[in-house]
Amino acid sequence: MILNALSITMIFLGVLSAFMVLWGGISSLNLYKKWGRPFTPEGKVFLEDRSYLVLLIMVIVLLIRLINWPFFYATLQSFISDIEGAMCIFGVTQVKPILTRFLEFLKPINFFLIGGWLTLHFLDRVTKTSPLMRKKLLFLSILSLLVLIDSIGDILLMIGIAPESLVSCCTTVTDISNRPTRTTPLSVFGPEYAHPLQVLFFITHITLIGFIGASLKFKIFRRPILGLLFLFSLLNAAFFLLSQIEVFAPALMHLPFHHCLYCLWQYVPDSIAIYLLFTLGTFSVGWGFTTALFGKHGETADLLPVYLRKIYSFAFFFLSASFILLLIHLLVD
Amino acid sequence: MKRKKEWIFFLPIIFIILAFGCQKYTPEDRCDYDGAKIEPHYAVYFALQDGTEKKYCSVVCASMSFQELKGRIKELRVVDEPSGNRIHASEAFFIESDMVTVPHVKNRIHVFSKKEDALKHLQRFKGKWMDNPFLLAVE
Numbered sequence: 001m002i003l004n005a006l007s008i009t010m011i012f013l014g015v016l017s018a019f020m021v022l023w024g025g026i027s028s029l030n031l032y033k034k035w036g037r038p039f040t041p042e043g044k045v046f047l048e049d050r051s052y053l054v055l056l057i058m059v060i061v062l063l064i065r066l067i068n069w070p071f072f073y074a075t076l077q078s079f080i081s082d083i084e085g086a087m088c089i090f091g092v093t094q095v096k097p098i099l100t101r102f103l104e105f106l107k108p109i110n111f112f113l114i115g116g117w118l119t120l121h122f123l124d125r126v127t128k129t130s131p132l133m134r135k136k137l138l139f140l141s142i143l144s145l146l147v148l149i150d151s152i153g154d155i156l157l158m159i160g161i162a163p164e165s166l167v168s169c170c171t172t173v174t175d176i177s178n179r180p181t182r183t184t185p186l187s188v189f190g191p192e193y194a195h196p197l198q199v200l201f202f203i204t205h206i207t208l209i210g211f212i213g214a215s216l217k218f219k220i221f222r223r224p225i226l227g228l229l230f231l232f233s234l235l236n237a238a239f240f241l242l243s244q245i246e247v248f249a250p251a252l253m254h255l256p257f258h259h260c261l262y263c264l265w266q267y268v269p270d271s272i273a274i275y276l277l278f279t280l281g282t283f284s285v286g287w288g289f290t291t292a293l294f295g296k297h298g299e300t301a302d303l304l305p306v307y308l309r310k311i312y313s314f315a316f317f318f319l320s321a322s323f324i325l326l327l328i329h330l331l332v333d
Numbered sequence: 334m335k336r337k338k339e340w341i342f343f344l345p346i347i348f349i350i351l352a353f354g355c356q357k358y359t360p361e362d363r364c365d366y367d368g369a370k371i372e373p374h375y376a377v378y379f380a381l382q383d384g385t386e387k388k389y390c391s392v393v394c395a396s397m398s399f400q401e402l403k404g405r406i407k408e409l410r411v412v413d414e415p416s417g418n419r420i421h422a423s424e425a426f427f428i429e430s431d432m433v434t435v436p437h438v439k440n441r442i443h444v445f446s447k448k449e450d451a452l453k454h455l456q457r458f459k460g461k462w463m464d465n466p467f468l469l470a471v472e
Binding site: 084085086087091166167168169170171172175253255256257258260263267 | 365366367368369370393394397398401433436437438439
Protein backbone atom coordinates (compact mmCIF):
# COMPACT_ATOMS: atom_id res chain seq x y z
CA MET A 1 0.00 0.00 0.00
CA ILE A 2 1.32 3.43 -0.94
CA LEU A 3 0.44 6.05 1.66
CA ASN A 4 0.12 9.65 0.60
CA ALA A 5 -2.47 12.38 1.05
CA LEU A 6 -4.39 11.34 -2.06
CA SER A 7 -4.50 7.60 -1.33
CA ILE A 8 -5.60 8.22 2.27
CA THR A 9 -8.35 10.56 1.01
CA MET A 10 -9.35 7.96 -1.56
CA ILE A 11 -9.67 5.24 1.10
CA PHE A 12 -11.51 7.59 3.45
CA LEU A 13 -13.98 8.58 0.73
CA GLY A 14 -14.32 4.93 -0.30
CA VAL A 15 -15.19 3.77 3.22
CA LEU A 16 -17.51 6.74 3.80
CA SER A 17 -19.36 6.29 0.49
CA ALA A 18 -19.60 2.51 0.94
CA PHE A 19 -21.39 2.88 4.28
CA MET A 20 -23.55 5.78 3.13
CA VAL A 21 -24.70 4.18 -0.13
CA LEU A 22 -25.39 0.90 1.63
CA TRP A 23 -27.67 2.73 4.06
CA GLY A 24 -29.04 5.05 1.35
CA GLY A 25 -29.66 2.22 -1.11
CA ILE A 26 -31.61 0.09 1.36
CA SER A 27 -33.53 3.14 2.66
CA SER A 28 -34.46 4.32 -0.83
CA LEU A 29 -35.66 0.82 -1.78
CA ASN A 30 -37.87 0.71 1.34
CA LEU A 31 -39.17 4.22 0.65
CA TYR A 32 -39.85 3.29 -2.98
CA LYS A 33 -42.03 0.38 -1.84
CA LYS A 34 -43.96 2.59 0.61
CA TRP A 35 -44.25 5.74 -1.56
CA GLY A 36 -47.75 6.28 -3.01
CA ARG A 37 -49.50 3.90 -0.61
CA PRO A 38 -52.33 5.29 1.54
CA PHE A 39 -51.03 6.54 4.88
CA THR A 40 -52.26 8.48 7.89
CA PRO A 41 -51.27 12.19 7.77
CA GLU A 42 -48.59 11.54 10.43
CA GLY A 43 -47.30 8.55 8.48
CA LYS A 44 -47.16 10.59 5.29
CA VAL A 45 -45.20 13.38 6.98
CA PHE A 46 -42.78 10.83 8.42
CA LEU A 47 -42.33 9.23 4.97
CA GLU A 48 -41.68 12.61 3.33
CA ASP A 49 -39.23 13.72 6.02
CA ARG A 50 -37.40 10.42 5.77
CA SER A 51 -37.23 10.69 1.94
CA TYR A 52 -35.82 14.21 2.08
CA LEU A 53 -33.19 13.16 4.61
CA VAL A 54 -32.15 10.17 2.47
CA LEU A 55 -32.06 12.33 -0.68
CA LEU A 56 -30.09 15.11 1.01
CA ILE A 57 -27.40 12.75 2.23
CA MET A 58 -27.29 10.80 -1.02
CA VAL A 59 -26.91 13.97 -3.09
CA ILE A 60 -23.79 14.84 -1.09
CA VAL A 61 -22.42 11.29 -1.44
CA LEU A 62 -23.14 11.22 -5.18
CA LEU A 63 -21.50 14.61 -5.71
CA ILE A 64 -18.41 13.23 -3.97
CA ARG A 65 -18.53 10.20 -6.28
CA LEU A 66 -18.73 12.51 -9.31
CA ILE A 67 -15.46 14.12 -8.28
CA ASN A 68 -14.06 10.68 -7.51
CA TRP A 69 -13.50 9.89 -11.20
CA PRO A 70 -10.86 12.56 -11.91
CA PHE A 71 -9.58 12.14 -8.34
CA PHE A 72 -8.96 8.44 -9.07
CA TYR A 73 -6.57 9.34 -11.89
CA ALA A 74 -4.89 12.04 -9.79
CA THR A 75 -4.22 9.39 -7.13
CA LEU A 76 -2.80 6.93 -9.68
CA GLN A 77 -0.60 9.74 -11.03
CA SER A 78 0.75 10.32 -7.52
CA PHE A 79 1.90 6.66 -7.36
CA ILE A 80 4.16 6.85 -10.44
CA SER A 81 7.34 7.67 -8.52
CA ASP A 82 6.79 4.67 -6.21
CA ILE A 83 6.30 2.05 -8.92
CA GLU A 84 9.48 0.90 -10.62
CA GLY A 85 9.11 1.03 -14.38
CA ALA A 86 6.06 3.32 -14.37
CA MET A 87 6.55 6.59 -16.20
CA CYS A 88 2.85 7.45 -16.46
CA ILE A 89 -0.51 6.23 -15.10
CA PHE A 90 -0.42 3.27 -17.51
CA GLY A 91 2.47 1.77 -15.53
CA VAL A 92 0.51 2.11 -12.27
CA THR A 93 -2.50 0.39 -13.83
CA GLN A 94 -0.25 -2.63 -14.54
CA VAL A 95 0.24 -3.39 -10.83
CA LYS A 96 -3.36 -4.64 -10.47
CA PRO A 97 -4.42 -4.74 -14.11
CA ILE A 98 -7.79 -6.53 -13.85
CA LEU A 99 -9.14 -4.52 -10.92
CA THR A 100 -7.87 -1.22 -12.36
CA ARG A 101 -9.35 -1.94 -15.79
CA PHE A 102 -12.68 -2.86 -14.16
CA LEU A 103 -12.71 0.42 -12.20
CA GLU A 104 -11.69 2.42 -15.29
CA PHE A 105 -14.70 0.90 -17.05
CA LEU A 106 -17.12 1.31 -14.13
CA LYS A 107 -16.27 4.92 -13.21
CA PRO A 108 -17.50 6.59 -16.41
CA ILE A 109 -20.71 4.52 -16.24
CA ASN A 110 -21.27 5.63 -12.65
CA PHE A 111 -20.41 9.22 -13.56
CA PHE A 112 -23.03 9.16 -16.30
CA LEU A 113 -25.70 7.50 -14.12
CA ILE A 114 -25.04 9.81 -11.16
CA GLY A 115 -25.23 12.86 -13.44
CA GLY A 116 -28.46 11.53 -14.98
CA TRP A 117 -29.96 10.91 -11.55
CA LEU A 118 -28.95 14.36 -10.28
CA THR A 119 -30.53 16.10 -13.29
CA LEU A 120 -33.79 14.24 -12.59
CA HIS A 121 -33.53 15.09 -8.91
CA PHE A 122 -32.98 18.81 -9.50
CA LEU A 123 -35.89 18.88 -11.95
CA ASP A 124 -38.14 17.22 -9.37
CA ARG A 125 -37.02 19.59 -6.62
CA VAL A 126 -38.43 22.59 -8.48
CA THR A 127 -41.92 21.05 -8.41
CA LYS A 128 -44.42 21.22 -5.55
CA THR A 129 -45.74 17.64 -5.70
CA SER A 130 -42.50 15.70 -6.43
CA PRO A 131 -44.01 13.62 -9.27
CA LEU A 132 -40.67 11.90 -9.97
CA MET A 133 -40.08 10.75 -6.39
CA ARG A 134 -40.84 7.05 -6.97
CA LYS A 135 -38.61 6.87 -10.07
CA LYS A 136 -35.87 8.72 -8.24
CA LEU A 137 -35.96 6.34 -5.28
CA LEU A 138 -35.94 3.27 -7.52
CA PHE A 139 -33.02 4.56 -9.62
CA LEU A 140 -31.20 5.58 -6.47
CA SER A 141 -31.38 2.07 -5.02
CA ILE A 142 -29.96 0.60 -8.27
CA LEU A 143 -27.30 3.31 -8.49
CA SER A 144 -26.30 2.72 -4.88
CA LEU A 145 -25.31 -0.85 -5.74
CA LEU A 146 -22.96 0.34 -8.51
CA VAL A 147 -21.49 3.06 -6.31
CA LEU A 148 -20.98 0.48 -3.55
CA ILE A 149 -19.04 -1.78 -5.95
CA ASP A 150 -17.00 1.23 -7.11
CA SER A 151 -16.21 2.31 -3.53
CA ILE A 152 -15.12 -1.19 -2.48
CA GLY A 153 -13.04 -1.45 -5.67
CA ASP A 154 -11.30 1.83 -4.79
CA ILE A 155 -10.44 0.62 -1.29
CA LEU A 156 -9.14 -2.75 -2.57
CA LEU A 157 -7.04 -1.06 -5.24
CA MET A 158 -5.52 1.47 -2.88
CA ILE A 159 -4.62 -1.28 -0.41
CA GLY A 160 -3.47 -3.65 -3.16
CA ILE A 161 -0.99 -1.41 -4.98
CA ALA A 162 2.34 -2.28 -3.40
CA PRO A 163 5.26 0.15 -3.59
CA GLU A 164 8.41 -0.94 -5.47
CA SER A 165 6.33 -3.15 -7.79
CA LEU A 166 8.14 -3.72 -11.10
CA VAL A 167 6.06 -3.09 -14.20
CA SER A 168 6.61 -2.22 -17.83
CA CYS A 169 4.94 0.92 -19.07
CA CYS A 170 2.97 2.17 -22.06
CA THR A 171 5.67 2.14 -24.74
CA THR A 172 5.62 -1.64 -25.03
CA VAL A 173 1.82 -1.75 -25.39
CA THR A 174 0.43 1.45 -26.92
CA ASP A 175 3.08 1.78 -29.63
CA ILE A 176 3.12 -1.72 -31.10
CA SER A 177 2.28 -1.79 -34.80
CA ASN A 178 -0.68 -4.19 -34.46
CA ARG A 179 -2.56 -2.09 -31.87
CA PRO A 180 -6.31 -2.08 -32.71
CA THR A 181 -6.47 1.73 -32.82
CA ARG A 182 -4.02 1.59 -35.74
CA THR A 183 -5.17 -1.53 -37.56
CA THR A 184 -8.86 -0.47 -37.63
CA PRO A 185 -8.39 2.88 -39.44
CA LEU A 186 -5.58 1.32 -41.47
CA SER A 187 -7.97 -1.25 -42.91
CA VAL A 188 -10.48 1.51 -43.81
CA PHE A 189 -8.30 4.41 -44.96
CA GLY A 190 -5.02 2.71 -45.88
CA PRO A 191 -1.50 3.57 -44.70
CA GLU A 192 -2.08 7.33 -44.71
CA TYR A 193 -5.00 7.01 -42.28
CA ALA A 194 -4.02 9.85 -39.93
CA HIS A 195 -5.34 12.71 -42.07
CA PRO A 196 -8.75 11.17 -42.97
CA LEU A 197 -9.24 10.19 -39.32
CA GLN A 198 -8.56 13.74 -38.20
CA VAL A 199 -10.95 15.16 -40.80
CA LEU A 200 -13.62 12.61 -39.87
CA PHE A 201 -13.45 13.65 -36.22
CA PHE A 202 -13.68 17.35 -37.13
CA ILE A 203 -16.74 16.64 -39.31
CA THR A 204 -18.59 14.56 -36.68
CA HIS A 205 -17.75 17.00 -33.90
CA ILE A 206 -18.85 20.10 -35.80
CA THR A 207 -21.98 18.27 -36.97
CA LEU A 208 -22.83 17.30 -33.38
CA ILE A 209 -22.39 20.89 -32.18
CA GLY A 210 -24.51 22.01 -35.15
CA PHE A 211 -27.31 19.56 -34.32
CA ILE A 212 -27.34 20.66 -30.66
CA GLY A 213 -27.37 24.30 -31.78
CA ALA A 214 -30.31 23.56 -34.13
CA SER A 215 -32.23 21.78 -31.33
CA LEU A 216 -31.71 24.82 -29.10
CA LYS A 217 -32.60 27.33 -31.80
CA PHE A 218 -35.77 25.58 -32.98
CA LYS A 219 -36.64 24.13 -29.55
CA ILE A 220 -36.80 20.56 -30.82
CA PHE A 221 -36.77 18.35 -27.73
CA ARG A 222 -38.62 15.26 -28.92
CA ARG A 223 -37.42 12.00 -27.42
CA PRO A 224 -36.52 10.12 -30.66
CA ILE A 225 -34.45 13.08 -31.86
CA LEU A 226 -32.69 13.43 -28.52
CA GLY A 227 -32.05 9.68 -28.56
CA LEU A 228 -30.46 9.91 -32.00
CA LEU A 229 -28.43 12.88 -30.82
CA PHE A 230 -27.15 10.83 -27.89
CA LEU A 231 -26.19 7.94 -30.19
CA PHE A 232 -24.42 10.40 -32.48
CA SER A 233 -22.54 11.87 -29.52
CA LEU A 234 -21.35 8.35 -28.62
CA LEU A 235 -20.16 7.83 -32.19
CA ASN A 236 -18.38 11.16 -31.99
CA ALA A 237 -16.78 10.07 -28.70
CA ALA A 238 -15.46 6.93 -30.42
CA PHE A 239 -13.90 9.04 -33.19
CA PHE A 240 -12.55 11.45 -30.58
CA LEU A 241 -10.79 8.63 -28.74
CA LEU A 242 -9.44 7.06 -31.92
CA SER A 243 -8.16 10.34 -33.36
CA GLN A 244 -6.68 11.35 -29.99
CA ILE A 245 -4.69 8.13 -29.72
CA GLU A 246 -3.54 8.02 -33.32
CA VAL A 247 -3.24 11.66 -34.37
CA PHE A 248 -3.64 14.38 -31.75
CA ALA A 249 -1.80 12.91 -28.75
CA PRO A 250 1.48 12.33 -30.67
CA ALA A 251 1.17 15.80 -32.21
CA LEU A 252 0.48 17.58 -28.91
CA MET A 253 3.29 15.72 -27.12
CA HIS A 254 5.74 16.29 -29.99
CA LEU A 255 6.42 12.56 -29.85
CA PRO A 256 5.30 11.35 -33.29
CA PHE A 257 5.52 7.62 -32.49
CA HIS A 258 4.06 7.64 -29.01
CA HIS A 259 0.32 7.06 -28.56
CA CYS A 260 -0.30 6.98 -24.80
CA LEU A 261 -3.10 9.24 -23.52
CA TYR A 262 -1.87 9.03 -19.94
CA CYS A 263 1.49 10.43 -21.10
CA LEU A 264 -0.40 13.18 -22.91
CA TRP A 265 -2.06 14.22 -19.64
CA GLN A 266 1.27 14.57 -17.87
CA TYR A 267 3.27 16.15 -20.70
CA VAL A 268 0.48 18.49 -21.85
CA PRO A 269 -1.56 19.15 -18.69
CA ASP A 270 -4.10 21.40 -20.37
CA SER A 271 -5.21 18.41 -22.45
CA ILE A 272 -6.97 17.34 -19.22
CA ALA A 273 -9.22 20.40 -19.66
CA ILE A 274 -9.94 19.33 -23.26
CA TYR A 275 -10.90 15.84 -22.07
CA LEU A 276 -12.93 17.15 -19.14
CA LEU A 277 -14.93 19.52 -21.33
CA PHE A 278 -15.43 16.87 -23.99
CA THR A 279 -16.64 14.32 -21.42
CA LEU A 280 -19.03 16.80 -19.81
CA GLY A 281 -20.32 17.83 -23.24
CA THR A 282 -20.92 14.27 -24.40
CA PHE A 283 -22.50 13.25 -21.10
CA SER A 284 -24.71 16.36 -21.08
CA VAL A 285 -26.20 15.18 -24.37
CA GLY A 286 -26.93 11.84 -22.67
CA TRP A 287 -28.30 13.52 -19.55
CA GLY A 288 -30.62 15.57 -21.73
CA PHE A 289 -31.93 12.36 -23.28
CA THR A 290 -32.41 10.51 -19.97
CA THR A 291 -34.16 13.55 -18.50
CA ALA A 292 -36.52 13.69 -21.48
CA LEU A 293 -37.07 9.93 -21.19
CA PHE A 294 -37.80 9.71 -17.46
CA GLY A 295 -38.60 13.29 -16.46
CA LYS A 296 -41.94 13.86 -18.18
CA HIS A 297 -44.51 13.24 -15.46
CA GLY A 298 -47.35 15.48 -14.30
CA GLU A 299 -46.07 18.79 -13.04
CA THR A 300 -42.63 18.43 -14.69
CA ALA A 301 -44.10 18.31 -18.23
CA ASP A 302 -44.31 22.12 -18.38
CA LEU A 303 -40.88 22.66 -16.84
CA LEU A 304 -39.12 20.11 -18.99
CA PRO A 305 -38.48 22.19 -22.18
CA VAL A 306 -36.81 24.99 -20.20
CA TYR A 307 -34.80 22.47 -18.23
CA LEU A 308 -33.72 20.58 -21.35
CA ARG A 309 -32.72 23.86 -22.95
CA LYS A 310 -30.33 24.48 -20.04
CA ILE A 311 -28.81 20.99 -20.29
CA TYR A 312 -28.27 21.25 -24.04
CA SER A 313 -26.85 24.77 -23.66
CA PHE A 314 -24.24 23.25 -21.35
CA ALA A 315 -23.58 20.47 -23.87
CA PHE A 316 -23.17 23.07 -26.62
CA PHE A 317 -20.82 25.14 -24.51
CA PHE A 318 -18.68 22.22 -23.28
CA LEU A 319 -18.29 20.62 -26.71
CA SER A 320 -17.51 23.98 -28.36
CA ALA A 321 -15.00 24.91 -25.65
CA SER A 322 -13.25 21.55 -25.89
CA PHE A 323 -13.06 21.88 -29.68
CA ILE A 324 -11.73 25.46 -29.54
CA LEU A 325 -9.10 24.47 -27.00
CA LEU A 326 -7.94 21.55 -29.14
CA LEU A 327 -7.91 23.65 -32.28
CA ILE A 328 -5.96 26.54 -30.76
CA HIS A 329 -3.50 24.11 -29.24
CA LEU A 330 -2.89 22.45 -32.60
CA LEU A 331 -2.53 25.81 -34.34
CA VAL A 332 -0.13 27.24 -31.73
CA ASP A 333 2.00 24.08 -31.81
CA MET B 334 -27.83 38.13 -22.07
CA LYS B 335 -27.48 35.20 -19.67
CA ARG B 336 -25.53 33.21 -22.27
CA LYS B 337 -23.14 36.16 -22.64
CA LYS B 338 -22.52 36.11 -18.90
CA GLU B 339 -21.65 32.40 -19.07
CA TRP B 340 -19.12 33.01 -21.83
CA ILE B 341 -17.62 35.97 -20.00
CA PHE B 342 -17.11 33.68 -17.03
CA PHE B 343 -15.61 30.81 -18.99
CA LEU B 344 -13.48 32.66 -21.55
CA PRO B 345 -10.81 33.84 -19.07
CA ILE B 346 -10.54 30.24 -17.80
CA ILE B 347 -9.99 29.01 -21.35
CA PHE B 348 -7.32 31.65 -21.97
CA ILE B 349 -5.52 30.85 -18.71
CA ILE B 350 -5.53 27.14 -19.60
CA LEU B 351 -4.20 27.94 -23.05
CA ALA B 352 -1.53 30.30 -21.77
CA PHE B 353 -0.13 27.62 -19.47
CA GLY B 354 -0.83 24.70 -21.77
CA CYS B 355 0.83 26.04 -24.88
CA GLN B 356 4.17 26.42 -23.12
CA LYS B 357 6.25 23.69 -24.69
CA TYR B 358 7.30 20.86 -22.43
CA THR B 359 10.67 19.95 -23.85
CA PRO B 360 13.19 19.18 -21.12
CA GLU B 361 16.70 18.44 -22.35
CA ASP B 362 16.87 14.91 -20.97
CA ARG B 363 13.61 13.67 -22.50
CA CYS B 364 13.44 10.57 -24.72
CA ASP B 365 12.35 11.48 -28.26
CA TYR B 366 10.25 8.33 -28.48
CA ASP B 367 8.12 8.22 -25.32
CA GLY B 368 9.15 11.35 -23.42
CA ALA B 369 10.66 9.43 -20.48
CA LYS B 370 13.57 10.83 -18.49
CA ILE B 371 16.89 9.72 -19.98
CA GLU B 372 19.47 8.01 -17.78
CA PRO B 373 22.68 9.01 -19.69
CA HIS B 374 24.38 5.59 -19.24
CA TYR B 375 21.72 3.82 -21.30
CA ALA B 376 21.02 6.48 -23.92
CA VAL B 377 21.18 6.17 -27.71
CA TYR B 378 21.76 9.10 -30.09
CA PHE B 379 20.83 9.40 -33.77
CA ALA B 380 22.53 12.19 -35.74
CA LEU B 381 20.24 12.97 -38.66
CA GLN B 382 21.20 14.16 -42.11
CA ASP B 383 19.49 17.54 -41.54
CA GLY B 384 21.91 18.27 -38.68
CA THR B 385 19.49 17.59 -35.83
CA GLU B 386 19.90 14.96 -33.15
CA LYS B 387 17.41 12.50 -31.69
CA LYS B 388 18.05 10.98 -28.26
CA TYR B 389 16.47 7.91 -26.71
CA CYS B 390 16.31 6.49 -23.20
CA SER B 391 17.19 2.92 -24.25
CA VAL B 392 18.03 0.62 -27.15
CA VAL B 393 14.37 -0.49 -27.10
CA CYS B 394 13.00 3.02 -27.76
CA ALA B 395 15.76 3.71 -30.31
CA SER B 396 14.92 0.46 -32.16
CA MET B 397 11.23 1.41 -32.28
CA SER B 398 12.05 4.78 -33.82
CA PHE B 399 14.70 3.33 -36.08
CA GLN B 400 12.22 1.87 -38.58
CA GLU B 401 10.73 5.30 -39.22
CA LEU B 402 14.01 7.21 -39.34
CA LYS B 403 16.49 4.80 -40.92
CA GLY B 404 16.62 6.67 -44.23
CA ARG B 405 17.55 9.93 -42.46
CA ILE B 406 20.19 8.69 -40.01
CA LYS B 407 23.77 9.86 -40.64
CA GLU B 408 25.44 8.57 -37.51
CA LEU B 409 24.35 6.36 -34.66
CA ARG B 410 25.97 6.53 -31.25
CA VAL B 411 25.39 4.43 -28.15
CA VAL B 412 26.76 4.78 -24.62
CA ASP B 413 29.33 2.47 -23.06
CA GLU B 414 27.64 1.44 -19.79
CA PRO B 415 30.71 1.30 -17.48
CA SER B 416 32.29 4.61 -18.55
CA GLY B 417 29.32 6.57 -19.87
CA ASN B 418 31.27 7.53 -23.02
CA ARG B 419 29.50 7.86 -26.36
CA ILE B 420 30.79 5.40 -28.96
CA HIS B 421 29.87 4.56 -32.52
CA ALA B 422 27.33 1.72 -32.66
CA SER B 423 29.54 -0.26 -35.07
CA GLU B 424 32.32 -0.36 -32.44
CA ALA B 425 30.09 -1.51 -29.58
CA PHE B 426 29.48 -4.97 -28.09
CA PHE B 427 25.83 -5.77 -27.39
CA ILE B 428 24.65 -8.23 -24.76
CA GLU B 429 21.18 -9.29 -23.76
CA SER B 430 20.99 -10.35 -20.11
CA ASP B 431 18.64 -10.77 -17.14
CA MET B 432 19.47 -7.31 -15.84
CA VAL B 433 16.90 -4.63 -16.67
CA THR B 434 18.35 -1.14 -17.12
CA VAL B 435 15.36 0.94 -18.18
CA PRO B 436 12.37 -0.60 -16.37
CA HIS B 437 9.50 1.13 -18.17
CA VAL B 438 10.43 -0.60 -21.44
CA LYS B 439 12.09 -3.59 -19.76
CA ASN B 440 15.33 -2.92 -21.64
CA ARG B 441 17.73 -5.87 -21.23
CA ILE B 442 20.17 -4.89 -23.97
CA HIS B 443 23.54 -3.67 -22.66
CA VAL B 444 26.25 -1.80 -24.53
CA PHE B 445 30.02 -2.00 -23.98
CA SER B 446 33.03 -0.55 -25.72
CA LYS B 447 35.47 -3.16 -24.29
CA LYS B 448 35.09 -6.89 -24.84
CA GLU B 449 36.37 -7.65 -21.28
CA ASP B 450 33.60 -5.56 -19.71
CA ALA B 451 31.05 -7.26 -21.92
CA LEU B 452 32.33 -10.72 -20.93
CA LYS B 453 32.19 -9.86 -17.23
CA HIS B 454 28.58 -8.74 -17.57
CA LEU B 455 27.71 -11.79 -19.66
CA GLN B 456 29.00 -14.18 -16.97
CA ARG B 457 27.51 -12.28 -14.08
CA PHE B 458 24.00 -11.76 -15.43
CA LYS B 459 23.48 -14.86 -17.62
CA GLY B 460 23.79 -12.85 -20.78
CA LYS B 461 24.22 -13.78 -24.42
CA TRP B 462 25.95 -12.00 -27.31
CA MET B 463 23.73 -10.27 -29.80
CA ASP B 464 24.23 -8.52 -33.12
CA ASN B 465 24.19 -4.77 -33.40
CA PRO B 466 20.44 -3.99 -33.45
CA PHE B 467 21.15 -0.99 -35.70
CA LEU B 468 23.36 -2.86 -38.16
CA LEU B 469 21.43 -1.59 -41.17
CA ALA B 470 21.92 2.03 -40.17
CA VAL B 471 25.63 1.56 -39.65
CA GLU B 472 26.02 0.00 -43.06
